[in-house]
Amino acid sequence: MTASMGATGQAASTGQAASIGQEAGFERLAQRHRRELHVHCYRLLASYDEAEDAVQETYLRAWRARDSFEGDALARAWLYRIATNVCLDLIRARARQAPRLRSLAEVSWLQPYPDRLLDEAAAAEDQPDAVAVNRETIELAFLAALQVLPARQRAALVLRDVLGLPAAELAELLDTTVAAVNSALQRARVTMARHLPSHRVDWSARQPSSEERELLARFIDAHERCDAKAVAAIAAADIRVTMPPYPWCFDGLDMLAVLLQRAFGPDREGDWRLLPTAVNRLPAAGSYLKRPGDSKFRPFKLDVLRIEAGVIAEITTFGPAVFPELHLPATWTRAS
Structure with a gap:
């Protein structure tokens, strides 16, 4: 150690x-x-x-x-x-x-x-x-x-x-x-x-596992399809979502459903595309949003996943300021 x-x-x-x-x-x-x-x-x-x-x-x-x-x-x-x-x-x-x-x-x-x-x-x-x-x-x-x-x-x-x-x-x-x-x-x-969370057995950093990478891929796919049920299917019952620097904390699938409705529902701000990445030895996804009338997907947020027992136990959402350090593109023009 x-x-x-x-x-x-x-x-x-x-x-x-x-x-x-x-x-x-x-x-x-x-x-x-x-x-x-x-x-x-x-x-x-x-x-x-x-x-x-x-x-x-x-x-x-x-x-x-x-x-x-x-x-x-x-x-x-x-x-x-x-x-x-x-x-x-x-x-x-x-x-x-x-x-x-x-x-x-x-x-x-x-x-x-x-x-x-x-x-x-x-x-x-x-x-x-x-x-x-x-x-x-x-x-x-x-x-x-x-x-x-x-x-x-x-x-x-x-x-x-x-x-x-x-x-x-x-x-x-x-x-x-x-x-x-x-x-x-x-x-x-x-x-x-x-x-420290009870799941921690040591303090050694490690690379995201194959299971974590697979769950990240499913998270990205569900996000791009705006499929709230698919996200909920890979989330823990007591999932927690936080968004530093904001003091908000959302616990449980019911609160997750509210957040997903805002992101995926008929009144959503646009369409999503996500790219896999990793921060703090955890799997993460850089999210891009293409708003109506825009031709490009633009940086919007970074979701960091903590995975436990085969499901997403926690999502920590940051702004896109770190995208350049992650070598994520400034904009994305991939077709919808």
Whole structure:
């Protein structure tokens, strides 16, 4: 489950310490760790956009502090320290802590993370830390549960239980004691266990299974045919639909029927076409809508499916802002 920062990083040489003081050397260091730092910040913040801002701030602070970088230090650990503190500052400044977690709707700032970016990082054979990126705890349920934790507990749990940072190094990074770290971890783990869905047996990310891909295909087919009964046939009786950043939460087949009537009924806004994709290691579909009088299908929403026991247990619907990162087309002209 964990990938120790010490095990995956290599001690920086004196030559490396000197090289990062130069722009070219610093840029190489930045590019080497950018994706995993972005995912680390994303996990703490649960926002793709805010994670991007955090990474930029991380490298700004790192550049300003480059003279303090020591040749016998770990470059990766040095950057993680800076990135974690940037995120802690953002969490406090923006009050990014959910008071409770009855559903994903409680985390209004939650955004999806494209699987293809995780795959790109894992495919980079020259990055020894790529495995850590690939195995990261990235599912929406885990991210949302993290947002209930206070900032330091959140950072402690991610750095210890996900990245495998030893307690002593974690205490140094957070400028506290090992005893305080262990206490924070204990409280964080209890809170996480209370808020994670009961179906979770571990925290390891994985690719969507063949069963999940098949259900996604059936979901897409039913959606394009505007067949509400076909959607209901593959949905759990207690299915939940949320739409961050909106605070709405729809539970059960009766509420799903209301939503499908709006999307598929005679007063619907137009015709649908969907493309399969994946975010947060979950199957997803990018939806395009062609309104009356328009010749093109235009981006409308992203539905992320959580599948349990062979049916769709939860649908989390986001806006289409992430379509470019998913390499989904800006418009679609496929015939109806």
